[in-house]
Amino acid sequence: MRPAPVRWLVLVTAAGLTLAACASGTSNDNSTDTDESDDNAAESGSAFDPEAELEGELSIMGFGMGDEIAQVRYDEAVSVVDPVEVSVAEGELDIQQFLSSVATNDPPDLIRPNRDQIGTFASRGAIIPLDECVDGEGIDTSMFREAAIGQVTFEGQLYAIPEFNQVQITMANSELLDEAGLTLDDVDGSSWEAIEAATEAMHQKDGGKLSVIGFDSKLPEFLPLWARANDVALLSDDGRTAQLDDPKVVEALEWAVGIYDMQDGFGTVKAVRDSADFFGNGNQFASGELGAMPMEQWYVNVLNDVSPDAPLAFSTVKSRTGETIAYSSGSAWAIPAGSANPEAACRFIKTMTATESWMKAAEARAEARAEDDKPFTGLLTGNAVADEQIYDAFVEPSGDEKWDAAIEATYEANEHTVSLPANPADAQFKTAWQDAVNRVLNGQQEPQAAMEQAQEEAQAALDEAWAAWDED
Amino acid sequence: MATTSTSPGAPSDTSALRAKRISRRRNTRAALLFISPWIIGFLVFTAWPIIYSGYLSLTNYDVINDPEFIGLDNYQRMLEDPKVRLALWNTFYFTVLQVPLYVMVSLALALLLYKAGRSAGFFRTAFFLPKMTPPVAVGILLLLLFNGQNGLINTVLSWVGIDGPAWTTDPTWVKPGLILISLWSVGSSVIILLAALQNVPQELYDSARVDGANWWQQTFKITLPMISGAMFFIFIVNTIAAFQTFTEAYTAYFGAGNTTYSNDAALFYVIYLFQQGFEFLNMGYASAMAWLLFLIIMVFTALQMMLSKRFVYYEGEQR
Structure with missing residues (x-):
């Protein structure tokens, strides 16, 4: 007979392991549950009906009621799904938390991810196609922007409904432009040579140290924008082929990095950038530390709030051939696989x-x-x-030319958006090109070699992810 | 007075033994009952996940769909993955430089505190306070203090005529910057070493002084041997922590501090493991990486334990 402590240990171990097994979210049984959930969701398609009575609960993940834009629409949506009890886990969507909840078959009923996450979620079966939701509730998808819809469409099926949109516009310090005898046309991207000249003219040093950045090409995040300005996309339209080592991408990178090299290198520019009070009244434009840069339109509101009297000028970003360009990004609404109340979720989205x-x-x-x-x-x-109705009804001349120009540039950019297509390896793809740009910025690699390595890494990740999808 | 004697194995002897055994069994049972919440917690939340990650390391697992058994493919892939080699190199570099520096700075501050007299209480608190700073905040602090243009470090260096480097972007200086900022949380080690210093018997110093030993001789012949146990504890704990370093570097170069900018020089092993598991959803591969790190830490800890027999003195220990 075993000694008592051993017997106890065996008993406790067995109990622990049994409990652990019960708590496991990755057992084989789970697949059955998830499949069933998918089936349920699919079967529930017939209930996507604007006249149908709703009931139960609706849990939402990834949404926050930080301002009136969120609160007013939320109140409206809650009243529409009444008597459904709506609960919100406020904050950004936590991907790990969300995927774990799907794996354990206890997902929220509705999520609000970024649009660039849709391909990854869709390819892994974490969210359901919305075709039945759209048909049943009568959502008119033609009113949504093409670029935004492209980001949430995976293999021909719509997986989410776009919400906000973000675009980039050119922002500049008008005093620095004037002092250098320049105009917005010199920094809007239509001529890369003009931007080089403007950078040379506007950047300043104080005691040998960079004190004013002439032009910030905003690498690494805006490589897709400069590549598009050079008439190439980082990813093929079907989302299967990386185009990171395309000569035009390499050329765009070389040029954008060259802008930093003219100002003592990226490290110096970044140090000046990092030391600025980006969201305060000591921002780079107000303090006269930055000539011009492309930036998302939300920063106009920040500048308007914290430094309304700063000498600012705004325009769209233009391609090398002079057309307005912008990369579209933003949030979307999607229904997780296994959602217990897809009908309410669909009407809420609508x-x-x-x-x-x-x-x-x-x-x-x-x-x-x-x-x-x-x-x-x-x-x-x-x-x-x-967008059009809001502009017509509520946007009025402010009496301040610069803010009116910012609004005009924003709306014009919004009419010329493009986006990267949904793909199942978005995170790896983005990491591959951003790491490559960073290696160049850090002086570890030349643009050509960096983008060749990125191409290999990104294509390997895409191939693996697409192979898994195609197999299924 | 009559005396009774019993031979071994007599009935009274046996019953005493039995009573003793029953008592011990009762005590054991009670002890196990009291620690059973911890045992269950350990089994469910630590042991089981560790065992399960061993299984996951042999699978292709994307967090949502069922793990698919692929044998040792993940381990094979690690051998071919240049980023694993890079992350390991960064981690070893950090560990080899950070741990000795951390221990030396802790010891130096503890020795100063030991001599501080009545103001020691204030400085003890002052040294420990930075330890309370959340690591995420320390990551952001790094970017501000070590800013190549206007950071405090380079400003101070400029006072003595040194043109400081680009700590946060130059790959050569990124790891030294991270090593230096790690000293921010040296306070807890200082407190442990100070406690050890206060336990060194005063008679030893008195005898040494009578024999004419100076401060250095007293420190190397008495102080360090007497606190070697505490120093070894700090050394081993910090070595493990250095191998697992994550938060400050992730915040400064991959997370909140820089959402798009990153620096290969700061890609520590656990950061790459986190990326694979939680950003790229390659949880099987990340599990294999975790097991490799576990083995590395185990080997280093075993080596340190072996060396400790030669260099560490425990009071009351027989040699």
Whole structure:
């Protein structure tokens, strides 16, 4: 007979392992559960009906009610799905938390991810196609922007409905431009040679140290923008082939890095950039430390709030052939596989992204801005109809030329957006090209070699992910 | 007075033994009952995940779909993955430089505190306070302190005529910057070493002084041997922590501090493991990486334990 301590240990171990097995979210049984959930969701397609009575609960992950734009639409959506009890885990979507919940068959009923995550989620079966939702609830997808829809369409099926939209515009310090005898045309991207000349003219040193950045090409994040300006995309339209070592991509990278080299290198420019109070009244434009850069349109609101009197000028970003270009990004709404209430989720999505909801939200924002004696700078959504109606109804000349120019540039950029297609290895793809750009910026590799390595890494990741998808 | 004597194995002897055994069994049972919550917690939340990660390391697992058994492919892939080699090199570099520096700085501060007299209490608190700073904040602090243009470090260096490097972007200086910022949390080790210093018997110093020993001789012949146990503890714990370093470097170069900018020089092993598991969803590969790190740490810890027999003195230990 075993001694008592051993017997106890065996008993406790057995109990622990049994409990652990019960708690496991990755057992083989799980696949059955998930499959069943998929089936349930699919079967529930017949219930996607705008007249159908809803019931139960609706849990949402990845949404926050930080401002009136969110709150007004949320209130509207909650009233539409009444008597469904809606709960929100506020904050950005935590991918690990979300995927774990799907794996353990206990997902939220609705999520709000970034659009560039849709391909990864869709390819792994973490979210369901919305075709039945769209048909059943009568969501008019034609009102959404093509670039935004492209980001949430995977292998021909729609997996999410676009919400907000972000675009890039050119922002500049008008005083520095004037002092150098330059105009916005010199820094809007239409001529890379002009930007080089402007960088040379506007950057300044104090005691041998860089004190004013002439032009910031915003690497690594804006390589896709400069590549597009050079008439090439980083990824093929079907999302299967990386084009990172395309000569035009390498050329764009060489040029954008060269802008930093003219100003003592990226390390120096980044150090000046990092020491600025980006969100405060000591921002680079207000303090006269930056000549020009491309930037997302939301920064206009920041500048308007913290330094309304700063000498600013705005324009769109242009390609080398002079056309306005912008990369579209933003959030979207999707229904997880295994959602317990896809009908309520679908109707909630429909309301959150409907033109009427956006109009009410924009009205609330415009009123709030008016109370603060600040201009309403518009609202960019994935819904083109809503954007147009909001612009017509609420955007008015502010009386300040620079802010009006910012609004005009924003809306013009919004009409010329492109995006990378959904793909199942988005994170690896992005890491591959960003790491390559960073290696060049850090002086570890030349652009050609860096992009060749990135091409290999990205293509390997894409091939593996697509192979898994194609097998299924 | 009559005396009774019993031979071994007599009935009274046996019953005493039995009573003793029953008592011991009861005590064991009670002890196990009291620690069973911890045992269950350990089994469910530590032992089982460790065992399960061993299984996952032999699979292709994307967190959502079922793990697919692929044998040793993940381990084979690690051998061919240049980023694993890079991450291992960065981690070894960091560990080899950071751990001795950390211990030396801790010891130096503890020795100063030991001599501080009545103000020791204030400085003890002052040294420990930075330890309370969340590591994420330390990561952001790194970017501010070590900013190549306007950071405090380079500003101070410029006072003595040194043109400081680009700590946060130059690959040569990224790891030294991370090593230096790790000294921010040296306070806990200082407190442990100070406690050890205060336990060194004063008579030893008195005898040494009578024999004419100076401060250096007292430190190397008495102080260091007497606190070698505490120093070894700090050494081993920090070696393990250095192999697992993550938060400060991730925040500064891969996370909140730089959402798009990164630097290969800061790609430590656990950061790459995290990327594979939680960003790229290659949880099987990440599990294999975790097991390799476990083996590396185990080997280094075993080596340190072996060396400790030669260099570490424990009071009351028989040699």
